[in-house]
Amino acid sequence: MAIKFSDITGGGIPFGNNAARPASPGIGKLYSNGEEKRLELYTSTGWQNIISETPGIVSISPTFGSIGSVTLQITGTNFTTGAIASVIGSNDIEIQATSTTINSIVSATASFTGLSYLNDPFDVKVTNTSNLFGLLPNSLNLNQSPVWQTASGSLGTFAEQVTITLSAFSATDPESSTITYTLTSGSALPSGITLNSSTGVISGTLPDISTDTTYTFIVNASDGVNSVPRSFSITSTYTIPVDYLVVGGGGAGAFSTPGVSGTANTGGGGGGYGGVGGSGVVILRYADTYSAAIATTGSPTYTTSGGYRVYTFTSSGSITF
Numbered sequence: 142m143a144i145k146f147s148d149i150t151g152g153g154i155p156f157g158n159n160a161a162r163p164a165s166p167g168i169g170k171l172y173s174n175g176e177e178k179r180l181e182l183y184t185s186t187g188w189q190n191i192i193s194e195t196p197g198i199v200s201i202s203p204t205f206g207s208i209g210s211v212t213l214q215i216t217g218t219n220f221t222t223g224a225i226a227s228v229i230g231s232n233d234i235e236i237q238a239t240s241t242t243i244n245s246i247v248s249a250t251a252s253f254t255g256l257s258y259l260n261d262p263f264d265v266k267v268t269n270t271s272n273l274f275g276l277l278p279n280s281l282n283l284n285q286s287p288v289w290q291t292a293s294g295s296l297g298t299f300a301e302q303v304t305i306t307l308s309a310f311s312a313t314d315p316e317s318s319t320i321t322y323t324l325t326s327g328s329a330l331p332s333g334i335t336l337n338s339s340t341g342v343i344s345g346t347l348p349d350i351s352t353d354t355t356y357t358f359i360v361n362a363s364d365g366v367n368s369v370p371r372s373f374s375i376t377s378t379y380t381i382p383v384d385y386l387v388v389g390g391g392g393a394g395a396f397s398t399p400g401v402s403g404t405a406n407t408g409g410g411g412g413g414y415g416g417v418g419g420s421g422v423v424i425l426r427y428a429d430t431y432s433a434a435i436a437t438t439g440s441p442t443y444t445t446s447g448g449y450r451v452y453t454f455t456s457s458g459s460i461t462f
Contacts, residue, residue, distance in 0.1 A: 154180075162188060193271035194219040198280075201265050205282050205366045211256065213281070215249040215267060223270040226251030228281060230260030258283035258316065286367040287312040287320055296343070298376040301350045305334070305375075310341030312362035312369070321363050325370055328358040331377065336360065347377045354379075 155163060156173035163170060163183075170183040171191070182191040198217040206213075215226060226238040226249060238251035249267060256263070263281040268274040290311035299305055312320050322341045330336060331354075334345035355376045361368040439458015443450045 193269065193273055195273040196220050196224065196267050196269050196275040198265060198267055198275045198277040201277060201280055204280060205284050206253075206256070210252065210254045211281075211283070212250065212252045213265065215251060215265065216247060217249070217267060217275055218247055219269070219275075220246055220249050220267060221269045221271070224249065225268050227266045227268065228253060228256065228263040229266060230257075230263050232260050234260070235266070256283055258285050284364065284366040285314060285316050287314045287317075287362040287364050287369050289362060289369060289371050291341075291371070291373075293371045293373060295374050295376065298378060299347055300380050301347055301377050302380075304346045305344060307343040307375075309337075310343075310360060310362070312341075314364040317364035319365070321365075323361050323363065325359040325361050328360075329356075330358055331356045331375060334375070343375075347375075350377055350379055352379050353377070 154171045154173050155161075156175060158176035159174065162172055162174070162181075166172070166183040168183060168185060172181045172183070172188065174181050174188075177190075180191045181188045183189075196217055196219045198215060200216045202214045202216075203211075213226070220243050222243050224241065224243055226241045227235050228238075229235045236253065236256065238253050240252045242250045244250060261282045262279040263283075265277045265280050266274055290313060296307050297305075310322050312322075314320060320341075321338050322336060323338055324330070324336060330343070331345075332348045334343060334347065336343050353376065355374050357372065357374040359370050359372050361370050363369075437452070437458060439454045439456055441452040441454045441458055443452040445451075
């Protein structure tokens with residue numbers, strides 16, 4: 142008996158191309174497919190290769206995964222429904238994926254958990270239900286994420302318009318000697334302040350402000366594969382603009398540097414400029430919104446005119462701002 146023939150109504154195994162397959166074959170019917178170059182068997186799911194084909198793996202993505210969990214996109218050939226992905230570590234232990242999804246004959250998605258970078262590189266394996274498998278050796282590496290050494294939160298409080306240099310950020314990674322520091326998308330430092338991506342040093346001159354301001358930003362520590370964000374802040378305080386003149390009674394009044402917060406004192410004791418017995422005058426100009434921050438001794442009285450306050454002391458006293 143012939144094992145193949147062109148007339149499918151005769152005996153033997155019918156043959157032809159895909160279009161010539163029998164229209165209503167019974168389960169178990171054989172067909173010699175010249176187009177596919179294989180012998181096929183009709184099953185409840187349609188025509189199948191009677192000889193199981195070995196799957197192959199062409200590539201995976203990513204080739205570097207994060208410790209803890211990793212999802213791989215596997216590209217290859219002859220993946221069949223029900224195939225299972227696994228990885229084999231350098232310790233020769235095979236770990237099956239927690240889930241394997243066969244997207245098509247050439248594509249699969251597999252998720253893994255609990256893998257250790259100590260056992261990389263990993264071979265990636267796909268096993269069909271026929272137990273035939275494909276293997277891509279030494280194709281998956283795991284990378285431990287950087288570990289921050291610098292605590293999150295405030296980096297300090299500074300007066301406006303001062304130049305600062307803050308200690309470098311610090312993060313470590315046992316697999317990488319190079320950590321880079323960058324601001325996350327949308328985060329910003331105060332104008333005039335920069336972050337050195339290599340050293341992690343923050344430096345520059347704080348801007349001119351009109352009220353106390355806290356700047357919050359997020360920095361990524363990256364080893365080139367994984368990035369770990371951490372939130373920090375810098376507070377800049379508004380400096381009260383103050384001009385003053387002390388006309389002291391008794392000993393001449395002492396005062397601190399103009400424009401910097403401090404204490405103005407009228408003198409006490411013997412004669413001095415245009416005053417007697419410790420009386421004196423302090424002429425003070427400052428931001429009115431900070432009037433509550435001024436403390437006095439000696440119970441002075443004052444008048445306000447043109448942005449100035451004129452304090453009059455009948456005895457020695459002081460103004461602290």
